[in-house]
Amino acid sequence: MSAEAAARAALDAHVREIVRWHFGADTGTPVWLGFAREAAFDPIRDVGGIDDLIAAFPPFDGERLRTDPHERWIPRAFAGRPFTIFETGGTTGMPKQRIGWDDYKRDYELFSATLPDDSYPRCGFWLMVGPTGPRRLRLAIEYLANLRGSSCYFVDLDPRWVKKLIAKGDGAGAKSYRAHVIEQATVLLRHRKIDVVFTTPRLLEALGDELSLADAGVKGVMCGGTEMSPQTVRFLVEEVLEGRVAFRPVYGNTLMGLAACDPSTLTGGYSVTYHAPEPFASLRATDPTDARKLVPYGERGRVELTTLTRELFLPRFLERDEAIRRPPCAAWPWDGVGEVRPFHEPGTRIIEGVY
Amino acid sequence: MPDVTPHLPALRWGDEYRSLTTSELRDHRTGAVIGVLSQVNAGLVRRDLKRAGAAGAALRSLSVREIVARSAVAADLFESAELPLADGLSQTASAYREQLAATAALPHALARDNQAKIASVLRELPAILRGLTRGLAPGALDHALAEHDGIPLWFVAQCEALGAVLPSNSPGVNALWLPALAMRVPVLLKPGNADPWTPLRLARALAAAGLPEAALGILPTDHEGASALLDGCGRALLFGDARTTAPWAGRASVEVHGPGRSKVWIGSDEIERWESHLDVLVDSIARNGGRSCINASAIVVPRHADAIAAALAERLAALRARALDDREARLAGFADSSLAERIDGAIEDALRMSGAEDVSARTRGDARLVAVGGTTFLQPTIVRCARLDHPLANTEYLFPYASVVEVADAEALDWMGDTLVLTAITRERANLESVTRSTRIGRLHLGPMATPTVRWDQPHEGNLFDFLYARRAIGRAGGW
Known part of the structure; x- marks a missing residue:
């Protein structure tokens, strides 16, 4: 098996494990348990790897990181353990927050x-x-x-x-x-x-x-x-x-x-x-008009992040960045993203590079 | 033009630098890429500014007389020699004009005029220095301490390098920074995006004539890089429209060359002879394609405005859009056609308000906005403004445009406001007194003399020597 195929197999196995964890009755996260009740698919049964995940899940709505109570993001397996609250950028109003442990x-x-x-x-x-x-x-x-x-x-x-x-x-x-x-x-x-x-x-x-x-x-x-x-x-x-x-x-x-x-x-x-850092996170350079599709190697796409840890499952979060899709290399036998820069949506003003 | 696409490098105090960031230089008529231009980051501009002291030392290895002599040699080279361009390619004088036409939409004929103008400055440096320094001998700047007519002098340069943020609309503006080298002040340029050709050709000519390459930097850069240059040079020239220049207005270290709103004023004592001054009016509006800040944008008269507007419109109707390589072409085009469209749209919008008429529309025969040979042009436009507060009455556009307004002599100067060049055709004593006492005129022409008439020893926007040098008091003990 090539290094790339092995890496892909490891990622798929990790996806299955993390989906089982966050959607499992004993270990699962309230946010995702609630999602599964409403979803038209069974994540544990239907998600066999990263391709299934991309096909099944919609892009994650980042606004929920501002509004959801932290309790909804605590996997049951972590219940009772104090957590750390981290924030992303933010200029005004409520910042996006992520809770974490280790x-x-x-x-x-x-x-x-x-x-x-x-x-x-x-x-x-x-x-x-x-x-x-x-x-x-x-x-x-x-x-x-x-x-x-x-x-x-x-x-x-x-x-x-x-x-x-x-x-x-x-x-x-x-x-x-x-x-x-x-x-x-x-x-x-x-x-x-x-x-x-x-x-x-x-x-x-x-x-x-x-x-x-x-x-x-x-x-x-x-x-x-x-x-x-x-x-x-x-x-x-x-x-x-x-x-x-x-x-x-x-x-x-x-x-x-x-x-x-x-x-x-x-x-x-x-x-x-x-x-x-696969298999704990995966980055894709996606077609801005259809984020399920990857752009060809060498072309720019919007960066999509999927976080896959026991502390946090975050499928298909569209970053405010764009990058060139780059092929795997010896040390990292999976896709890379090159020359990352802010993703510019028409009609928006970017304040970037000020610090 | 060369078959190989040249990569025009930045010049870091003479050293060529090929940036990994480039911009394309396109022929606006065909979209073909005819070159790429290195674009440096703001940090690199700041780094090079730190080396300005060494650049100055290199330049000061020559005396003023030597610099002047070599500049005269450079004048011939700039005007007619085949000079290195980039990537082992060379550039003839005619190729330079073709490249300028391709990226800046300047007709070959106007490019040639501008070339001659720049060359004349290089040749006339002795007279220019005399004018700017008010008669100092050239050697007076060879050392910090000098003497003139028995008076000890101490001139201190106010900067290590002169910066210049250049436009793309007229290569002739390069004439404004050139005398700095003869004043032994190195220069750091940000060329206009569409005209990197002129500064580079000048650098090649000066180097070939024996000036230290380290005395000149050319750093194509973005808005942030331009700000770094303006911030970091102790003295800098900034060319641009009102929006570009506004943030720097009032900064003592930055000499702003923005809209000029130059005008011709015929007083009531001369107005009955207005027909004999028509050539001056036409030349003021249209010379060099009418795109300069020293072109007249308003004709101010006490009466006969309707007749003058009609006569001007008729004369200027002969200045038609022609292909850039047409020998008769004297109208500059717009490499960015959308800019021409925006200007045309703004004028049309304003004409919908009462109190103004596009008199040229009667005689022009076709539209103001036209395309010829793949280039977009705005054809000459004379607007008779009956209302003095009309938005078209006292404004300026990047093509041969002028309003004609009627204002009584006593109120004319107040109405004119800031005026870069004023041609005052009047002998009336009260008029002369008011213009010579005005603080709002940059350059005054008395009598029938077109506004774009330039004497390089009579700068219209500040005296470069005064800008670059300060005279300090000096006392010397006997024998010291």
Whole structure:
């Protein structure tokens, strides 16, 4: 069996297991048990793998993450265990929330295994500059650092505030706030020995304007959160990091965890490809007019996420991103998504790339 | 044009840089891609600004006289030589004009005029420097400290580099930044999306003439990159429409070249001789395709407005849309036809309001908006505005357009408001006094002299030398 076929078989088996879990009477989640009562199909009987799941389930309505009581998202098997509440972006009003227990630990253990020790050394110090607050990322990065025997400093940037400033045309206020964030990070980089930095492309560039990260002793950088065109990646690698600091783009969110970057794509024209942490999450580049269909390899489609863990089953969540569908590779024998950028629906305004 | 599609690089203080982000340069008539243009990110603009000091040092390795002499050589090269383009391809002067026609819809004949205008600036730098510096010897800028007529001078450059965000509508505007090099200030350009050809050809000509390549940067970039350039250069020129320039208005470090609303005013003492001034009026409205901020967009008279409007419309009706390679073509087209359609629609909407008539419609014979040879044009339009508050009375469009209004002499200047170039055809003492005391005129022509008449030592929007340099007080002890 080829690596791709084996990976697919593993994903299908995992889909069956997770569907049984969330729709099972003993372990199931109230949301999905209620869904099954109304559905015209029997998820446990009819969903034999990822293709069945795509065919059977409609796209998940993300608004429910704002409105559903948390209790409805607790699998019966987790009843009585305190949970953590994580929030996604949000600018005004009620944010989207996800509850969780240990998923982030497993996600970041998997991710840690993809990091080389020479550029992301163990037993050192990390610095995260970016959105912390109610986000899963803050906890996850500290856990990742700890996993690798390291400790992490944090400088917070509140993206909701930045988006509000931009939305009301206060460019000077946004710049001033960014300068405030960068100043704090720069002080830490100048006064502490920091091996690894986790931040966004904009903040990385702004840090690079203040000092040489290579000269400051940084060995590796992880970067994500906003769009990175090949030119942006090249600029960060060649000029901001001077070719002397390892660079690892990341793509992730509260619902998925962290998709790993195929490092070979960094040397192939800086067009970065990410692969979801299958079988716990699956990413598809879908036809914007019919999300059940995949776009051909090399073409852009809207990113669709399916989360498949015992803590969370979220089928076919259409992200606000689009990406190029990329073929499987040796390290990740399943489809990837490349050059991720915001999905632009006609008539909508995107506030992106502000931090 | 070359068979191979050239990739026009960014020039990072002379070093070619092929960005992974590119934009296509299309022939607007056929849709064919005739080149791709590197587009750099804002961060890269900021990085290059940090190296402006080194660029200045490279430029200052030459004296002003040497720069001026080499610029004169560059003038000939720019005007007629085959120069490197990109990817090992070269560009003849005629290929340059063809490329400009393809992407910016400029007729070959106007492109040639603009080429000559830019070359003349490169040749006339000694006179231009004298004019801008009010007679300083060229050597006075070779060192920070100088002396003129026994007076010690200390000129301090106010920036490490001059930035310029350029338009695509008229290559002639490149003439405005060129003297900075002779003032030993390096220049960082953001070319217009449809005219990257002119700055690149100038860079090639200057380099071939022996100017340090490191003295000039060309960074095609997006809106954010343009803002980075305007923010980061201590001094910058910004060309654009009212919406583009509004956020930067009032910023001391940015010289805004927006709508000009230039005008010709005939006073009551001269108005009975208006027919003898008709050539000046026509030239003011239509020279260089009528798309410049120094073209007149309003004719202000105390009486005879109907007759003047009719006469202008008749004369301008001869300026017809022609294919861009037609030797007689003097009307610039719109590479983006939707822009022409929007302008035409805005004028038609305004004409539905009372108090204005499109006098050209009587003589033009066809529509204002036409397509010829695959290019969209707006043909000359004279609007007689009986109402002074009509939206078409004091406005400006990117084609030969002018209103004709009747205003009494005593009220004319108040009505005109901000006016980049005013040709005042009047000898009346009160009129002369009011125009020479006005703070709202950028450049004043006294007598029958078309508004686009340019003397490079008489800048119409700020003095580049004053913009780039500040004179400070200096005291020197004996022997020091």
